[in-house]
Each structure stands twice: as structure tokens, then as C-alpha cells.
Amino acid sequence: MQFHLNGYRSGDPDIAEAIDQPGPKDEVDVLIVGCGPAGLTLAAQLSQFPTIRTGIIEQRPGPLEVGQADGVACRTMEMFEAFGFAHRIAREAYWVNEAAFWTPDPDQPEQIIRSGRIDDVEDDLSEMPHIVLNQARVQDFYLEVMRNAPTRLTPDYGCILANLTVDRTQDFPVTATVETGGNATTIKARYIIGCDGARSAVRRAISLKLTGDAANKAWGVMDLLATTDFPDVRLKALVRSASEGSALVIPREGGYMFRLYIELDKLSADERVADRDVTANDLIAAANRIFAPYSFDVKEIPWWSVYEIGQRICDRFDDDASDPCVFIAGDACHTHSPKAGQGMNISMQDAFNLGWKLAAVLEGRSPPKLLSTYSAERQAVAQDLIDFDRAFASLLSAEADPAKVQHYFTKHGRYTAGVETQYKPSIITAADTHQALASGLIIGKRFHSAPVIRLADAKPMQLGHVASADGRWRLYLFADEEPPIDESAPIWQLCDELLANAPKDADLDSKLDVRATFQQPHRDLSLEAAHPFLLLAKGRYGLKDYEKMFCVDPSANIYKMRGIDPGGAMVLVRPDQYVAHVLPLNANADLQAFLGEIML
Numbered sequence: 001m002q003f004h005l006n007g008y009r010s011g012d013p014d015i016a017e018a019i020d021q022p023g024p025k026d027e028v029d030v031l032i033v034g035c036g037p038a039g040l041t042l043a044a045q046l047s048q049f050p051t052i053r054t055g056i057i058e059q060r061p062g063p064l065e066v067g068q069a070d071g072v073a074c075r076t077m078e079m080f081e082a083f084g085f086a087h088r089i090a091r092e093a094y095w096v097n098e099a100a101f102w103t104p105d106p107d108q109p110e111q112i113i114r115s116g117r118i119d120d121v122e123d124d125l126s127e128m129p130h131i132v133l134n135q136a137r138v139q140d141f142y143l144e145v146m147r148n149a150p151t152r153l154t155p156d157y158g159c160i161l162a163n164l165t166v167d168r169t170q171d172f173p174v175t176a177t178v179e180t181g182g183n184a185t186t187i188k189a190r191y192i193i194g195c196d197g198a199r200s201a202v203r204r205a206i207s208l209k210l211t212g213d214a215a216n217k218a219w220g221v222m223d224l225l226a227t228t229d230f231p232d233v234r235l236k237a238l239v240r241s242a243s244e245g246s247a248l249v250i251p252r253e254g255g256y257m258f259r260l261y262i263e264l265d266k267l268s269a270d271e272r273v274a275d276r277d278v279t280a281n282d283l284i285a286a287a288n289r290i291f292a293p294y295s296f297d298v299k300e301i302p303w304w305s306v307y308e309i310g311q312r313i314c315d316r317f318d319d320d321a322s323d324p325c326v327f328i329a330g331d332a333c334h335t336h337s338p339k340a341g342q343g344m345n346i347s348m349q350d351a352f353n354l355g356w357k358l359a360a361v362l363e364g365r366s367p368p369k370l371l372s373t374y375s376a377e378r379q380a381v382a383q384d385l386i387d388f389d390r391a392f393a394s395l396l397s398a399e400a401d402p403a404k405v406q407h408y409f410t411k412h413g414r415y416t417a418g419v420e421t422q423y424k425p426s427i428i429t430a431a432d433t434h435q436a437l438a439s440g441l442i443i444g445k446r447f448h449s450a451p452v453i454r455l456a457d458a459k460p461m462q463l464g465h466v467a468s469a470d471g472r473w474r475l476y477l478f479a480d481e482e483p484p485i486d487e488s489a490p491i492w493q494l495c496d497e498l499l500a501n502a503p504k505d506a507d508l509d510s511k512l513d514v515r516a517t518f519q520q521p522h523r524d525l526s527l528e529a530a531h532p533f534l535l536l537a538k539g540r541y542g543l544k545d546y547e548k549m550f551c552v553d554p555s556a557n558i559y560k561m562r563g564i565d566p567g568g569a570m571v572l573v574r575p576d577q578y579v580a581h582v583l584p585l586n587a588n589a590d591l592q593a594f595l596g597e598i599m600l
């Protein structure tokens with residue numbers, strides 16, 4: 001973490017200096033509807049930009065206090081790292097390290113037995129763990145980021161979006177009608193984002209429909225404090241009984257609480273789960289039947305719910321392919337079962353994909369066409385999820401072969417960890433012409449971090465952790481084998497060219513944050529001989545940035561771990577941590593041509 005660049009400031013460096021945002025309160029650049037995981041990820045991202053006026057409204061009277069989703073995938077933790085709170089979540093959360101499988105005992109099918117136990121996350125899939133934490137707590141961390149941001153963004157609670165209209169001839173094309181305490185007012189916005197859940201009013205207003213399976217599925221979910229003789233209550237456990245249905249155990253943060261998901265019968269086409277009058281006692285009774293011969297003596301139920309799930313998706317996530325100003329994200333555009341723990345994760349990743357794009361366009365750093373990539377990229381990801389969820393759900397049905405279930409779970413561990421998302425070639429994702437130069441940093445997939453040693457202060461760290469959620473592109477230079485102080489070395493020449501291309505009217509890394517990694521051990525390199533572009537003078541005092549250069553960690557060599565060619569490579573990474581391009585060190589012209597399409 002870097003601070004004090006423009007002068008010493010005492011106190012918590014996570015709390016940015018507040019700025020004034022002039023302008024009427026009912027006129028914003030971005031209006032976000034809904035304070036769920038999607039809305040708050042977007043708000044936390046946009047709150048970092050002093051020139052962008054963001055509003056966020058929520059129909060609830062205050063922050064979510066309990067319940068809903070709880071699984072946080074490794075990939076989401078990588079994103080939390082960029083927001084600066086991954087380590088705090090990791091401390092508080094339950095870590096999912098192993099998963100257990102329980103199936104009917106072949107000798108006594110009315111009883112379950114453990115049929116397998118596997119690692120939940122394969123080695124080196126991510127530097128981050130797969131964790132479980134209450135959605136309400138995850139949301140608290142975002143609210144804190146927003147409060148501490150320069151814009152001091154806070155949600156307007158008790159505020160319901162009733163309607164919206166769009167008139168593209170206006171500077172602020174969106175007019176939203178919102179109701180607060182029975183009074184209707186309007187808010188004008190350049191963009192409106194519906195993060196308003198499965199019954200989205202924004203989706204309705206732009207006439208998009210969730211389509212998919214009509215046969216909805218009902219789930220009972222309970223957070224419990226209970227005593228039990230079921231031995232795997234502190235492991236994620238998939239339990240399938242012979243005739244009483246399936247259940248999922250999710251151990252929870254704090255060491256004592258656990259969650260049970262109980263699959264209920266299918267609902268008929270026009271039936272709502274509320275019509276069933278399911279009670280918490282019904283769910284406990286069902287759990288005791290599924291888990292026989294084990295049982296639960298429930299002491300307290302901090303939260304429970306019964307909710308219905310259809311595997312449904314919208315065919316686009318915005319209102320216009322070429323000039324979108326209304327977007328939907330999260331459950332507003334896709335719903336599916338909670339079995340694979342994806343709901344909250346995919347919703348947050350939708351918002352992270354959109355946030356930097358909105359910021360870049362609103363700040364005039366990128367052309368508006370960038371916004372069309374949101375629906376194209378995220379609709380494909382959601383469609384994959386729907387397909388995966390359907391296959392996963394049928395595998396957990398009573399007839400499925402236990403070995404197949406376990407195999408499927410293992411095979412798709414990367415997918416559920418969130419690291420398999422791969423965006424197709426577009427204006428922000430290049431073709432894979434030079435992929436072989438960094439075979440483990442795959443174009444279109446998230447930047448897969450690895451250990452390095454920071455040159456200036458010998459700090460061992462993860463290279464990917466230099467990426468904060470500040471909307472900047474990152475260029476990782478992996479030097480060739482020659483000493484980087486040699487002016488004829490490819491890395492030196494590239495730095496000369498990058499310096500010539502850097503902005504003249506702001507800090508040189510304000511648009512593109514360049515970081516270099518060298519193959520030599522850190523004690524063999526002299527900092528002062530490095531190229532000046534890697535020791536940038538920045539800020540009002542022209543202080544040097546000592547955190548641009550890294551060396552391999554001999555105990556975990558990033559070149560070997562990520563298949564980086566000893567002749568070096570450039571890896572361009574988007575602000576949402578996805579690899580956009582891989583190029584040889586002598587291809588600055590190609591790099592500038594690519595960036596020229598998307599940076600003004």
C-alpha cells in the first residue's frame with residue numbers, strides 16, 4: 001500500500017481525503033439500484049473516482065444484517081484484494097479446504113455413509129482461499145470502502161425505484177422515479193444500473209425477460225447453532241439420501257455455526273414457494289430424515305429462508321447494443337441454484353466488469369464503445385453458469401452415481417473457484433498470437449498471480465497484489481535474461497519507448513501502471529542503475545516510486561510457474577485483473593495500437 005505521495009497525512013491511510021462534489025443532488029452520472037453484492041461492488045468501484053457523481057438507492061430500511069449467500073470463491077477473494085479487504089475477510093471467514101461426499105449405505109440404504117473426501121481447491125489455483133462468510137458481512141466491507149473513499153459514498157435506504165424513462169437526446173438520458181416514504185421524486189442520470197435482484201424493476205423497464213426453466217426448484221436454507229453426531233459438520237459436505245432428498249452442509253465463520261441447504265420438491269409451473277407454508281421445523285425434520293442415522297439437536301436458528309430457483313437468464317444485459325445507458329447486473333440478469341455457490345460471486349464479478357468501464361468512459365479516458373463489451377462478456381459467462389448449474393443439479397439427483405458426482409466436482413473445481421472465466425477476443429481482449437510467451441497467463445482469463453521479491457525493499461509478495469481497484473490498466477514487463485541495466489537490453493529499449501508514450505500532463509503511470517520483473521536475484525541488481533521509467537518521479541514533490549521493480553523469488557520462480565519465456569514478455573492486464581494481451585518486448589508499436597483503440 002502506498003501513501004503520503006502528496007504530503008504527510010496522519011491517521012488511517014485507508015481513509016482518503018474527502019473531496020467536494022458540486023452539482024444538484026438529483027443529478028448523477030451513475031444511479032445504482034440495489035445494495036446487494038452487485039450494487040455494492042459497483043458503488044465501491046465508482047466511489048474511488050472524485051469526478052464521478054454516483055447515487056445508490058436501496059428499498060430496505062438499512063444494511064442487510066443476516067442471511068442469503070455465503071460462498072466466496074478464490075477469484076472473488078482476488079478481487080477483494082484489489083479493494084483492500086481480502087485479508088480481513090480471510091481472518092473472519094471459514095476456509096473451505098476439503099469437501100466430503102455422503103451417499104446411501106449400500107448395505108442399509110436408509111442410512112448415509114461417507115463415500116469420499118477431496119481437496120476443495122487444487123494447488124496453485126490461486127493464492128487466495130475459498131471461503132465462506134455471510135453476505136451481510138461481505139456487504140459491510142464494501143460499505144466501509146465507500147465511506148472511506150474520496151467521494152464518501154453512502155446508500156439512500158428506504159428508497160424504491162418505481163419507474164425509469166430514457167431520452168437519448170438529453171445529457172442525462174435517464175429519468176428515474178423513486179419513492180421514499182410514500183413521496184415520489186425524480187433523479188436524472190447518465191447511466192442507470194439495475195442491481196436490483198431477481199425481480200428487477202430496471203429489467204422490467206427496459207423490457208428484458210429472464211427466460212429458462214419453467215420448472216422452478218425450491219430450497220430451504222438454515223443457519224444453525226446445533227449439536228449433532230454428524231462427523232463432517234465442519235467440512236463442506238454433499239449429502240444424498242436414498243429416498244429423502246439431498247442436502248448440503250456449509251460450515252460457517254466463527255467455528256460453531258453451520259448452514260444446511262435442503263432441497264425441497266419441485267414446484268409446479270404456477271406455484272410459489274410461499275404457497276407451501278414451509279416452516280423452520282419442517283426443514284429440521286427433513287434434515288433429520290436425510291442425515292439418518294445422524295441427527296441435529298437445534299439450539300438456535302439465526303436465519304432461515306425458503307426460496308425458489310429457476311435457471312434463468314436474459315439474452316442481453318443492457319438496453320442498446322451500440323449506445324447503452326441502462327444496464328442490469330447480478331440476479332437481475334441470471335438466477336440459478338445455490339449448489340455451486342456462485343450467485344454472489346458472479347454478481348460481484350458482473351459489477352467489477354462494468355465499474356471500470358463506466359469510470360473510463362465518464363472520465364473521458366475511453367470511448368463509449370467500451371460499454372458495449374459489458375453485456376457481450378458477462379452474458380456469455382452467465383450462460384456458462386446456467387449450463388453448469390443444470391448439469392450439476394441433475395448430478396445431485398437421487399439416481400446419480402456417487403463416483404460420478406465426486407469426479408464432476410473435482411473436474412469443475414476450477415470453474416467453481418471462478419478462475420475459468422475467459423473472455424473472447426474483442427477491443428479489450430487480444431488474439432492469442434503471442435500466448436506462448438506466457439503460457440500460464442492466459443489471454444482473456446484473470447491474471448494468475450505468483451510470488452516475487454520487490455527489488456527496493458526485498459519484500460516477498462504476490463505480483464498480482466499490486467493491482468488495486470483504481471481503474472488503471474497494468475502492464476507487467478517480464479525482462480529477458482540480460483542485465484536490465486544494459487542500455488541495449490530489450491527491456492531498457494522498451495522502457496525508453498514507454499516513457500515517450502506516457503502522458504505529459506499527469507503522473508506518468510496515471511493511465512498505465514507499468515511493473516517490471518527481472519530474472520536476476522534481487523541482491524544482484526542495483527536499484528540506482530535501473531531505467532528511470534521504473535523509478536518514476538511522481539506527485540507534487542516528484543518523489544520516486546520504488547515499487548515498480550521486482551525480482552524472481554528463487555523458491556517459487558514466476559517465470560517457471562507461469563510459463564514465461566526466458567526471452568521476456570509484456571502482459572497487459574485490464575483494470576478488472578483480466579489479461580488483455582501478451583506481446584514480445586519489442587512490440588511496443590502493437591501495444592500502442594491496441595491501447596489506441598480503447599484509450600483516448
Ligand SMILES: Cc1cc2nc3c(=O)[nH]c(=O)nc-3n(C[C@H](O)[C@H](O)[C@H](O)COP(=O)(O)OP(=O)(O)OC[C@H]3O[C@@H](n4cnc5c(N)ncnc54)[C@H](O)[C@@H]3O)c2cc1C
Pocket residue numbers: 033034035036037038039057058059060067068069070071135159160161162195196197198199200201221305307329330331332337338341342343344347
Ligand atoms: C431470500 C434470499 C435467500 C438467498 N439465499 C441464498 C443462499 O442461501 N445461497 C446463495 O448462494 N444464494 C442465495 N441467494 C441468492 C444470492 O443472495 C444472490 O445470488 C446475490 O445476492 C445476488 O446479488 P445481487 O446484488 O445481484 O442481488 P440481491 O442480493 O438480490 O440484491 C438486490 C437488492 O436490490 C434491492 N432492490 C430490489 N428492487 C429494488 C427497487 N425497486 N428499488 C430499490 N432497491 C431494490 C433489494 O432490496 C436488494 O437489496 C438468496 C437470495 C434471496 C433473495
